[in-house]
Amino acid sequence: MANRSQWTLASRAGTRACLGMLAALALGNSAWAAPDPAAASGTTYRVINLGPGDPVGAYINASGQVAFSITADRDSPPRTIFYDGTGFQDIGTLGGDFARPTALSNSGVVAGQSYNGAHLVRSFVWSRARGMLDLGAIPGNNETWEPAMNNKGVVAGYSTGPAFQYAHAYRWSYSTGIEDLGAFTSGPDSVSQATAINDAGVIAGTSMTPAFDYHAFAWTRATGLVDIDTLGTRYSAPVAVGASGQVAGNYFPASANGRVFIWTRAEGMRDIGSLGFDGAWMNSMSANGQITGVLASDTAYNKGMTWTRESGLINLGTFGGDVSSAVAANTKGQVVGGAATRDDFHAYVWTARTGKIDLNKRLRKPPAGLVLSAGIAISDNGSIVATSNAGLVLLVPVCGCPGTPALGPVNGPDMVQAGTIFDATLAFSADNTASHHLTWSWGDGSGSQAGAVRADPGGGNGTGQHVYTRPGIYTVTAQVSDVAGRTVAVSRKVVVHDGAGTTVGAGGFIAGQVPHKGGQLVPGKANFQFLAPRAQSALPGQLDFQAGTLNFRSRVLRPAGAAGQYAGNGQLNGKAGYQFLMQTVNGRFGLKIWHHDPASKAQVIDYDNLGNGSTLVEGKISAL
Incomplete structure (x- = not known):
């Protein structure tokens, strides 16, 4: 049985009253609704600290409940925490020491992945009524990964193990259990991965074709697996399925730059454009079809973007800096993300009528020193999950109800x-x-x-x-x-x-790309701390690095080659088997993290800004 503990961080009566008022603000459907400009432009937010540590992932539902995972300290693997608006609960694991959420339904069901007692990665669903349930694996396999889930509790993901050399997409529900969705080809070399599902049960994902391309698919019980890549790309990968069955995702044409597609049964797959940039990348899509992501440039800086069928593609710009990102949108047309100022990175909320608003300027009685760096999730009731220099926070539209103390850094x-x-x-x-x-x-x-x-x-x-x-x-x-x-x-x-002979560093920089949930890359702020003792020291070097939802930790850091270079191995989001090369030259910080795919043995790069490194916007690197 999963170990579960609970602690209360808020006044239940006061917060329930607040949630009731917020629920009254939500329209409760997926139809497009323009926000009230007066209300949107004047909204202020109360800060709720969700927990100390670095975020690994966060999801929010229509009523403002949150499922998130953080790494609390250097020795603790990520755990999944559920916040219901009144208190916080560690939902436990499947028997191992790791749990990470990947989805949250409007009824408060959490999907995610965890190690079981045999240290195998398994997908789970959790609810207060049923606890945590292991979804099992496709017959002959032993692991399941990255579950997507709809509001009816139906799950889609992919399974790996001895039965197939590569992954196979699956569907799971309480009534049917786990089902293999198949692939475009048959045999042990067949490959498919499910990545999205809507409330009607339409599942989208990617599968290898007989020509060894990877094409997007849509699956229903009636049609089975259908190749929807009418653009004939070499690689297309769905990110989301809308309420009307539209599928949106990223694809790679013959050129190297990624692009964003939207697919419908009536029109097939089409490119949403790039406004003259070299490419585009999608992070998410709301149920009613609003896409968020970045416009990518080979020679300049990426910019946050949003797209709807009605408005087309919009460049969201910055706060006077170089880069920005758009991470999520709700069904009311509100978009959240982060944008560079001249010397920092600030969280924002955007609508078509108000434009981009710096959330740091809309906080009610903020504690001194608090800086919000990026909005990463937004509910239909307007509540926002954001990253900050005080950890992960929830921003709740002010309703005059009492709450917990709000802490600065x-x-x-x-x-x-x-x-x-x-x-x-x-x-x-x-x-x-x-x-x-x-x-x-x-x-x-x-x-x-x-x-x-x-x-x-x-x-x-x-x-x-x-x-x-x-x-x-x-x-x-x-x-x-x-x-x-x-x-x-x-x-x-x-x-x-320990003084002279040691090289140490701690600081942050604005990164053109940081990992976001589901493998997306968005601009954002990255932070690092490292300790490289003198050569004769008996103590090993250490490195902590956090960028977006990527948290890397090494307690084996050693000199490598040229001066200012260090190498070693460590854990990424609590999982071992990763290697790194770090470079600290002329006060700049560069890092490459990689691992080897267990099936193909090929090198997979997880993060790389090695090159010339990045200029720090805070902190320093010192050779003592």
């Missing part, structure tokens, strides 16, 4: 020498002036420590001190509680070094 030096004092500070906001309690955890096994709190009108500030005795990368966590028992936490990392 943990402030302190990025790097500190072992044996010296590390000073940490924290600001928070609250709906009342009652007393608050602060607890620090320093991530080195030294236990919890009470912090000093100074109350201010509507919030307060907290401080703490600690002395680290050993070099390493540690996670500092601050937890704030109020008199009502509402508790919330936030964390940051600190690099501890």
Whole structure:
């Protein structure tokens, strides 16, 4: 049985009232509805800290419930957390130490993947009523991956194992169990993967053709697997299926640049355009057909885009910087993403009538120092999941109801020498002036420590001190509680070094491409911390790297070749078997991460900005 624990972080009565008001705002259908411009332009948001750590994935449903996964500290693999608007619950695993969500239905059912007790990757569905259920595997196989799910709880994904040399698409439901959807070819070399499903049960995915191209397919019970690639591409991969059965995704024509397609039974597959850019890439599509993604350039910078049948393709621009991304849209025409300023990356919400709005300017009583970097999911009720320098947060349209304290980032030096004092500070906001309690955890096994709190009108500030005795990368966590028992936490990392002869780094940069859920690449902010001890040190080097939904950790870092180059192996999103090469030259940071496909043995690149590296927008790299 999966281990499940629950803790409450919000006032149930107050938040239920808030959710009731939000539910009244939602239209509750998938028909296109233009937002009220007055309401959209004047909306402010209350901040709810979803948890400390780096995000691995997050999904939000129509009522604002959230399923997400974070890596809380350097030794903990990702866990799946379900937030129902009143409290948070770790939904457990299938017997292993890892669980990651991939979908969330409007009724609160979570789909995802987890290690089972035999350390095999299996897909699951979870609900409060039934707990976590292993979906099994196609007969003869032993693993299932990346489940997509509709609002009826029907799942589609792909299965691997001994029965086939490569993946096969599957469909699963409570009534039928798991079914092999087949492929365009037969035999042990056949390949298919299901990647999307709508509420009518239309499944879309990719399969290898007899000509060894990979074409998009649509599947229904009546038609079976149908090749829908009427453009004759070498590779087409669906990302989403709309409520009307339209399929949208990415494809590669004869040229190397990716493009975006939309397919309908009446019109076949067509390119949505690129506005003169070298290509385009899709991240998601709302149920009523609004596409979000990026316009890609070989020589300049990528820009966020959105497309609808009514408006066509729109370049969303930036906040004065170089790059932007559009990550998700709801059925009300609101788009969220991130855009570069002149020296940072800020989260935004966009509509056709209001344009792009910096969400950092629409926060109600934000704690000092909080910066939202990207919106990554949006509900039909207007709630937004965003990344920030205080971890993953939920932005709820203000409704006048009480909530948890909102925490800003943990402030302190990025790097500190072992044996010296590390000073940490924290600001928070609250709906009342009652007393608050602060607890620090320093991530080195030294236990919890009470912090000093100074109350201010509507919030307060907290401080703490600690002395680290050993070099390493540690996670500092601050937890704030109020008199009502509402508790919330936030964390940051600190690099501890042993002085002369060590090379250390901690900082961030704006990346042209960072991984997003489902394998998409979008512009965004990347952060790193590393410790490269002197050659004669008995301690191994360490590296932590986070970009989008990619979280990489290595505790085996060693010099490699030229000065400023390091190599090693580590875990990506909690899974071992990855290698890396890191380069730190002239204050720039470059990193390549790769693994080898278990079937073909071919090298697969997971992240690469090695080249000349990236210029830091914050932090530094120092040879001590």
